[in-house]
Amino acid sequence: MLRIENLQAGVADKPILKGLSLSVNPGEIHAIMGPNGAGKSTLGYVLGGRDGYEVTGGSVTFEGADLLDMSADERAAAGLFLGFQYPVEIPGVSNVQFLRTALNAQRRARGEAEMSAGDFLRLARAQGDALGVSMDMMKRAVNVGFSGGEKKRNEMVQMGIIQPKLAVLDETDSGLDIDALRVVADGINRIMRAPGKSVLLITHYQRLLDLVEPHFVHVLAGGRIVRSGGPELAHELERDGYASIAA
């Protein structure tokens, strides 16, 4: 599904990713762990297509297509979802309006018919209910006045409505208490743990991985993957720290 080869990228001439390679197959959940400054968020933004992140070498293919050649909205329409570490507040635009615009833009881009207002509201209500996000909240402006936990739950509602093929979730666990973490983890498992879907979980900590068990764990340090393994690698990192591996 996703094939990253020797990816080199940076911001403002500062190299951050220095030859990162990674393959994610359909049905797989991969975790990327690593110390601060390793390039975890940069990887998320480069995959998402954010302006200002310059790719200087390597390639990324998504279902056989050149991902780096697509604009951010084209990547979304192709099936990529980027979960934000800090979801953005948009005053004056309701969640319902935001999501319906997004969903229908994706459907148009794929040559599908737009979803009617009624069908969309039913879908939004069902996904909101599953994550404890009420219709009242859905009618409020995007993330405005939401707590940290509510913003992350809202990301999961968006993911549930959009139903991507690949979710790249950047520190989705940060700022969550243990109850909210469980709700978000349940959301990831429910929405994305499926044969045709894949997840790239970018995280600092083991705790999310206890609830969303990955098939593979990778350690990102100094801009490249320095070690890969199974779920047990996360426990080893939690016990011994990054220093022993990244050194």
Add this chain to the structure above:
Amino acid sequence: MTLALPSNRQEAWRWSDLSSLPDFAARAPGALASPLPNLWLDCAIPGPRLLFVDGRLVTEESNLGTIEIGAHQEASDHALARHAGEGWTLRLDAGHAPLGLVQIVHAATGAADHLAGEILLGEDAQASVVETFIGEGWTNRFTRMRLARSARLMLSRRIRSSGFVSLTEDAEVGQGASLTVATLAAGAADTRLDANIRLTGDSAFAEAGGALLARGKQRHDANLVLRHEQPNGVSRQVWRSVADGRATCSVAARVEVARGAQKTDGEQSLKGLLLARTATVNAKPELEIYADDVKCAHGATVGELNRDALFYLASRGVPEAEAKALLTSAFVQDALARIGEEAVREAFEADAEKWLAQGSFVPSEVEGRT
């Protein structure tokens, strides 16, 4: 007609470009496209409807109701409004029958025209008037409003035309009366908006605001003076300016509080959004306060679309142009959401959406002279 126009060297006119006006004044009117698009709004009680083409009433398309047409007693000494000496009068006295929404369409066909309007509301009288501007030319309007005790007036203007639109208001708001003026400039015309609103009675309310949308080399220039002459008055000025290309939007809004106008509550919010680095937004909030127990808040900001929000929308699949339109629409929403009448608010929102979606209105609604 000889035109004596103010120059940019005068402070109140420094952001205006009146250079197209002599040309319009020298031209003869063109022809009206037929049929005219349906511009009448559906509303619960159908009120009077007036269609003016080049400032002249088209009788067969109009339904005057209680509105009279003729010369006005009081003229304006405003540099542009002084050209408008006659026009329509809406006079309502206490206990009048429900009027419905008054709709006035002003169509221009390539030349200049001048027209005055009067809205004279007696005690407890209520009216809502919506004016729609279409076509191409210089459309010059003067509106005199007098609100007696507890009268209520909502005046809404949709500018969808090309050329130049100048609107001058002179209003007095009596005791406990309420005046709301809302303007949306969403056409290709340059505009000059002047309002002089005086709160002449205790506990009067006045609101003047709107959204100015400009692209290309368009210029919008709004100048407002809201004067509190009596205690307990409330005033609101909410303006949202959007400028793209090499366009300029300017809003100069002043609140004056006279000696003795205690407990005045004034609020100004002037915000500008630049869609291009080559565009300009001028915001000039002014307060002139001679009473000591008043609350006057003002805020003026000019900025660009939030890049984080644009990327967030893109990451969910919204193409750039659509994302910009959505965020710009949210920006002007503050000014449009204040319009109480649903049919009018929806028409305003539709005009703004259309401007955002496809560029300015083309002047094909009315054929101008070429």
